[in-house]
Amino acid sequence: MSRITTTRRAAIAAAITLAALGPAAALAQAKLKVAGVYTVPFEQQWVSRLHKALKAAEARGEIEYKASENVANADYERVMREYATGGNQLIIGESFAVEAAARKVAKDFPKVAFLMGSSGKPQAPNFSVFDNYIQEPAYLTGMIAGGMTKTNRIGMVGGFPIPEVNRLMHAFMAGAKETNPKVEFTVTFINSWFDPPKAKEAAFAMVDKGADILYAERFGVSDAAKEKGKLAIGNVINTQDKYPDTVVASALWNMEPTIDLAIRNVKEGKFKAEDYGQYSMMKHKGSELAPLGTFEKKVPAELVAKVKAKEKDILAGKFTVKVDDSQPKSTAK
Structure with a gap:
């Protein structure tokens, strides 16, 4: 019988444990696929804060991050749909001028998590909102x-x-x-x-x-x-x-407290429609x-x-x- 190295044995054991724990644990171990959809350049004040927090999570190896800047309002829905069908598990953006379209996309992809800047309320089961409560x-x-x-x-x-x-x-x-x-x-x-x-x-x-x-x-x-x-x-x-x-x-x-919590919730299978606005406040x-x-x-x-x-x-x-x-x-x- 061929000798199994200690490293190989540990890898097999980890795989068996992960399989036993089920898909939630497997998702937690994998890099989360996250997309950003922005109507302005990355350098614009508001969006730059989202982009910075997401790039930090990417640098830590927690997520795979793709983003589109300068998306025209008329194209916003199309770009969101492309990211949703492309296997992204969390989509982040600012939906103020495209509120109806963004919420429509979220309804069509109930298994994808959406975290959007919005003056409106969360929309069950998967459309969460945030705001700059600074x-x-x-x-x-x-x-x-x-x-x-x-x-x-x-x-x-x-x-x-x-x-x-x-x-x-x-x-x-x-x-x-x-x-x-x-x-x-x-x-x-x-x-x-x-x-x-x-x-x-x-x-x-x-x-x-x-x-x-x-x-x-x-x-x-x-x-x-x-x-x-x-x-x-x-x-x-x-x-x-x-x-x-x-x-x-x-x-x-x-934006790090908001973004990091959303990423954690998606990875742990706990993401739901809620208002993340409070995480922009000083106590958080x-x-x-x-x-x-x-x-x-x-x-x-x-x-x-x-x-x-x-x-x-x-x-x-x-x-x-x-x-x-x-x-x-x-x-x-």
Whole structure:
């Protein structure tokens, strides 16, 4: 009889054990096939956070990851279907403008898990939703902006006035009001998710009206602030490395807690239709106030102390940042 090596014997034993445990265990051992479908470039703030978390899971060897960027709304359903029929077990994307089509695809593929950015509710059995509930660090950046403005005027440039944008703007405004009751806001929406030149022009107009701090919900705003020698507050991502003298603070969105949980649930056969939105909150490490970095010594110590105290209260559950999804209005005359 030919000799079986120790390594070979261990491999046979592992295979027998896996077979005995059944398909759920086999799925847990295999690399999960995951697809991303995005209507904007990978670099766009919102999608970049999903892409980063998924690339990290890929780097750890947990998943096989494929993704399509810049998918037109009219093509979204077709691309989703291609990924679903291609053997992907988890499909992730942002379905806001293609809600009906995305939900229709999920109905047609009940065994595929879908995790989509959505203002709507989960759809049984396999359509889960998430959202950027990062209003807590947005409030903290507002506190910093309110304490840093010299003109008491802040300009705010957003993409579209949808709940995901509105709630962050309202939180920011409330934070600014806490540290500076005199502050006034000019609010503009450019009706695009990715048009840096348009956002830049909107920001220039605000500076002309006296704004010395700009809330950069979109790309292009920090460029305007830099050119005009004004300050900017970042949102979703931290761009201070590109604007070291401009971006004071940023509210960071970390998608890792949401993505990692969804991957684990699919692997363990526990994925169901639910709302993953809560995992974007600070207590789950789904969001945070970015380090002040280059502005550490430029932000007054008294203001930093106030922000740290508020952050502590948020994490302890002593202070809740209000979620207001209504469209914010300008208050500046």
